[in-house]
Amino acid sequence: MDISTLQVIRNRLAQAALAAGRDPQAITLVAVGKTFPPADLRALAQAGQKDFAENYVQEALEKQAALADLPLVWHFVGPIQRNKTSLIAAHFDWVHSVDRALVAERLSAARGENRPPLNVCLQVNISRESSKSGVLPEDLLPLARAVAALPHLRLRGLMAIPRPTPELQQQREQFAAVRNCLMHLQEDGIMLDTLSMGMSDDFEPAIAEGATMVRLGSLLFGHRRYTQREQ
Numbered sequence: 321m322d323i324s325t326l327q328v329i330r331n332r333l334a335q336a337a338l339a340a341g342r343d344p345q346a347i348t349l350v351a352v353g354k355t356f357p358p359a360d361l362r363a364l365a366q367a368g369q370k371d372f373a374e375n376y377v378q379e380a381l382e383k384q385a386a387l388a389d390l391p392l393v394w395h396f397v398g399p400i401q402r403n404k405t406s407l408i409a410a411h412f413d414w415v416h417s418v419d420r421a422l423v424a425e426r427l428s429a430a431r432g433e434n435r436p437p438l439n440v441c442l443q444v445n446i447s448r449e450s451s452k453s454g455v456l457p458e459d460l461l462p463l464a465r466a467v468a469a470l471p472h473l474r475l476r477g478l479m480a481i482p483r484p485t486p487e488l489q490q491q492r493e494q495f496a497a498v499r500n501c502l503m504h505l506q507e508d509g510i511m512l513d514t515l516s517m518g519m520s521d522d523f524e525p526a527i528a529e530g531a532t533m534v535r536l537g538s539l540l541f542g543h544r545r546y547t548q549r550e551q
C-alpha cells in the first residue's frame with residue numbers, strides 16, 4: 321500500500337468531519353486487517369497508522385507477534401467465542417463486539433487487575449437482522465449497566481454494522497439510530513464517549529452522525545481476495 325492512499329483517506333475523513341462541524345481529531349481511524357498479511361499492516365504503520373483491528377483471534381495473534389516491535393493499539397471487532405475470551409482479554413486494548421453479559425464477565429475476569437481495564441463497546445444490532453450479532457436496542461440498557469459494573473472493563477460506547485444500503489439517507493438514519501441509543505444510555509447516567517460505526521462504503525455518513533471511530537478495511541488494504549478462514 322502506498323502512503324498516499326492513507327493520506328487521501330485521512331483527507332476524506334477530515335473533510336467529512338469539518339462538513340459536520342466536528343473536529344477531525346475527534347475521530348479515530350481504525351484499520352481492519354483481516355485476511356491481509358502482517359507486511360501490509362506494517363506498511364500502513366510505517367505511514368503513521370496506530371490503531372488496527374482484527375476479527376479472528378488466531379489470525380490476530382500471528383500478526384501481533386510479527387509486529388511486536390511496533391507500538392500499535394489492537395482492537396477486536398469479530399464475533400466472540402466464549403472459549404476465546406482469555407486470549408482476547410490478554411492481547412487486545414479494545415473489544416468492539418461485546419453483546420452479552422456472560423462474555424463481558426469472562427473478559428473482565430480474564431483481564432484481571434494487573435493491566436489497565438479493557439476498553440469495551442457493545443455491539444448493537446441496529447437494523448434487527450437475524451443474521452447479525454449484536455444486542456437489540458431494547459435490550460441495551462440492562463447489558464450496559466451490567467458491563468459498566470464489571471471491575472476490569474471500561475465501557476466506552478457502542479459499535480454497529482448497519483444493513484448495507486446505497487441510499488445515503490438510509491445510511492444516515494441507521495447511524496442516527498445508533499447515536500440515539502448512545503444518548504439514551506448517557507441520559508441514564510452511563511458515561512460513554514465512543515461511537516464505533518462506519519466502514520469503507522459508509523464512513524462519511526457515519527461521521528456526519530457522530531462516529532468517533534471508523535473501521536476501514538478494503539479502502540486501506542484493497543479487496544479481500546481469499547476467504548476468511550475458521551479459527
Ligand SMILES: *Cc1c(COP(=O)(O)O)cnc(C)c1O
Pocket residue numbers: 352354375397398481519520521535536537538539
Ligand atoms: C471487515 C470489517 C470492517 C471493514 O470493512 P470494509 O468494508 O472492508 O471497510 C469493519 N468492521 C468490521 C466489524 C469488519 O468485520
